[in-house]
Amino acid sequence: MCGITGGLWTHPQHSISADVLQRMTEAIRHRGPDDSGTHAEAMRTDPSGPVPGVALGFRRLSIIDLAGGHQPMSNEDGSIWMVFNGEIYNFGDLRRRLEGAGHRFGSSSDGESILHLYEDLGVECFSHLNGMFAVAIWDRNRRRIVLARDRLGQKPLHYTVQDDRLLFASELKSLMEVPGLRREIDPSAIDEFLTYQYVPHPNTIYRDIHKLPPGHFAVFEDEHLSVKRYWDIDLAKETPMTQEEASEQLRELLSDSVRLRLQSDVPLGAFLSGGIDSSLIVALAQQQRDDPIRTFSIGFPLKDFDETHYAKQVADHLGTQHTRFEVQPNAVDVIDKLVWHYDEPFGDSSAIPTWYLSELTRREVTVALSGDGGDELFAGYDRYRALWISRQMDRMLPMRGMLGAKWIQRLPDSTRQRSLIRRGKRFCDAISQPPARRFMNWLQIFPEALRGEIYNEDFVKQLPGDDPFEFFHMAWKQSGNRDDVTKASLADLMTYLPCDLCTKVDIASMAHGLEVRQPMLDYRVVELAARMPVKWKFRGKRGKLILDDTFGSMIPKNIWTRKKMGFGIPIAAWFKNEWRPMLHDMLLAPDAKHQQFFRPEVVAKMVHDHETGAVNHGYRLWNLLILEKWLRRWT
Template sequence: MCGICGISHSDHRTPERTSLETMTRALVHRGPDSDGFYIAPGIGLGMRRLAIIDVEGGNQPIPNEDESLWIVFNGESHNFPDLFADLVKRGHEFRTRSDSECILHLYEEYGDECVHHLRGQAAFALWDANKKRLLLARDRMGKKPLYYAVQNGTLYFASELNALLKALPQKPEVNLEAIDLYLSLQYIPDPLTVYHGVHKLPPAHRLVWQNGVATPGCYWDFSYQPKHEQSEAALIEELRSLLKESVKMRLISEVPLGAHLSGGIDSSIIVALMAELSDAPVKTFSVGFEEESYSELEYARAVAQRYSTEHHEFILKYDDIPGTLEKISRHFGEPFGDASAIPLYYISKLTREHVTVVLNGDGGDEDFAGYQRYWLDPLANRYLRAPQFLTRGLIPSIAGFLPVSSDRPVGRSLVDGLKRLHQLPEIDARASILRWGSYFSPRQRAQLWKREFRFDADNAQRLLAEKFDSAEGSFLDKTLYTDLHTYLPGDLLVKTDRMGMAASIEPRSPFLDHKMVEWSARVPDLFKVRGRSGKYLLKKAFAGDLPESVLKHSKQGFGIPIGTWFRGPLHDWARELLTGSSAGLSEWFDTGAVENLLGEHRASRVNHGKRIYALTMLALWRQGIHV
């Protein structure tokens, strides 16, 4: 795992080494083991390396045999042993035994189609000196990031926004429309960033830079049709085989590895398979809270005990939070409102004390329909067929009088659920995550912005609805497709990458192997959602491998007691940050609306915990860019 960056001048000037060094210094946490540079007319490549494969010989940038091709690569191609053997048979000569060099020789064989041969996580830049041509590419699911910008005929790229901004000769303007999308989604969706003219390369995309023109394009997608027609027993056997293979591939490492164990179904299955495939005890890492209703440590311990893992735990307390949020904000480089980044940051720091590579359960919910909203959506659609005086009037009004509590995760609070019913008639059914999410509704966003800043109330809904409509299949198929193309790469994988890299560890996600994603998409709805539960097939396939308590435990997610903290010990800190004399958001937002939000939350009229968190992360980012 690494951090990569580069500069390419269309007039073939030689980039300055000092600019590349400035960029790589901003990426040290992604690669503390070494740095490297390649500088020639028209191109400058830089990288920071976290050594995982070919530790002694795999330093980058790496050239091909005649040094006409050069590459910097962030990620792991988990099928590289097979690729290496095939390329040697084809006559290619290797300087190293690294997966990075495999990509160079794949490019010699297949050109830009080399991306189809990679299986894993990747972001790379490949310079073809003969053609004066730069190829950027990102893995299918979006596990590894890549940002780019073009200014004055020059392309700049980097693994993180902060590194990219170090090299840009012109400071980009803040994109307020992107911030408005953030208020709805809790992240800024690709290809946008918080800055005008600075872009995320989307997942499954490559970009060619040649003759001063940047041309991005998609190279892969998957379909939910046709559905598998095998019996349940045959599907279970195939699922177990696919996931076991995916885990086995991700155990290839020359450095110590372990697993993040939340106590949920997905990470528990990964630990079970690791234990089956490993000769030594698996190292597992879990995080809990003083607030017991949020903590799933008892379930993580049950799995750890069953498989005799070398288990480590961390208890997160609120008094650690303010300083931590400033650090987290810097690592994201733009507003990012998923509060589960906090425990992931701490558990990643603990993990790095013992291992360098960590497997996780990311993607299980999106592959097999694990979120509650997947079975709630059909009920909501039926609810909306009731008379409007009920759905828009009476029921939301009654729910509004109910007091809320922050001592339970939002997904397990009936009152929180009832209070969201008012959103259902306002939000497009195709935007499932906005229906049930705890962030700003169109009405709340309009109240927040000052009069001179007005944006399309339906912008986030339209983005999700367009993705929904581009898929084939059932309502559930389309919702899963939307999540895998928006929420997963925009939120979950950003969080996993940045918090892992903040601690210099490499996360690996077996559920997000592209073969696993392609296969699970074609599993019929009946084997995903049954009654008030998701992941039917996954649970059935691994029922014998998990403790009964884990199987029966309802979906909780990586929730944290942020509502409790903002009602109590963090209230004054948040109020000063958001409404104090130096509050940076007062330029954009109505201070009265922010005060009202804080007041409603403290009085337990509405649980605004996640909204307050989103605003604090926006405010901390705004402070950071003015430092």
């Protein structure tokens, strides 16, 4: 696991100096504390014509082949160079095939298989990789640089084309080291952030910098960039299969996925929340190990947000070596670190427990397994049940009208994690909308009406006519005529999972030099789940049926039936108590930077309504706080 950076240029005045390349590489040192390397070639002309200049930078976290695997690395004749971040889990099979074809390997690292596979297949090589990765390949003979990102977006890759020069990096902060880089804030990104609590790909907070979408590669040659998809999963296609066939395939693929992700030359453990997904991954991992696997969980002093007793129950059942860590309200100390590491506004408050969990886990191991992806693949979120219920109620038009009545919204709010009033108000607020809009209403942080209220007139004039909803709606429509639960879960798979969950885990873990592997996101498991009939995943308001049917005996029965808690923090309560001074200092300051976008009187009313209990604005205030801190740090 590593950090990569660099660029390609065709004009001498736009070259990347050795000093700038060093700073770009050093900016992502945390992603790879074990080793570093650079490779640079000046512009020149050979018999076939001009050759662009190129610079590649690399920081390494050593996982496989600790003594070898130094990057940047090249092929046998030095005509192709590569920097690579991630893990290729099927590298053993690829290596045997490539050696049989005559390729000579200079290391035992997994990344070198990409280099030689590219020699044989060009850009077609990426579809043969099973892993999480972001890669940049300099192909001198073709005068081009190729970028690629894994299918599910587990590893980040940012790029920009400015002044006929391509720049790329694992994190935005590396690009910020380039003198003269245009870094104008994109108004539409602010609108998207308040909608989703993240800036969705291919956008970033900056107008001229982009994220390479998951499952895509990009080629920069002749001063032109083309971006193409290499993983084209047909979400509209459902494959008929019996429950037994579904279970058999799932058991084989998920067990093999875990097996592949246990490969490591350094200590390995696992996150264990006590929920279904992480418990199942730990159970499958423990089944394949002779020694107790190290497991780690994080809790809170408030019972509504603490599920570590479930984690201990699973750990005791499986015989793991378990460690628990607790987050206190003084976690405010970590917010500035989050703002620096996430580079752009990122409002998922569970980044705080993920940060601390990664920090704790890294003290003991260098690699950790996680259960990310289970909810999206197997319909586990409460919002899928809410969608299913609401669709049944569509047949009861008078009832739908009553539930949408304004009197329901006047009920007092609550800061409790599982508040029925809060959840009921959100449900009723969306009941009269079409399914995709209805579901989006439960996802968005700031509803469209509230965004319209909080934006000042000058900011509204800067916004384009695009609706942020379209990012999600495009993913929803990919499922064609399938049922609404399938449409919602697969849309989450293509949007929320890469933009929020994978980003959160990657940044929080790599900030501490920890590699997190996500067995549920093996593309073979994803493709199976995507084409599986919904009746094997969701039925009668209950999701993850196929997981229970297939692996039910491996973990305690009550883990399968307990209510889902989520990985949240008591943010609404903390804003009323321990975090109140910080909230006032940041959001109500007369010189607050958010005032370039927002009406201060609306922000002040939100703070007042939250503190008096009129409306639970906890997550909205958190997003405003993160944005304000980001503006103060990066602008």
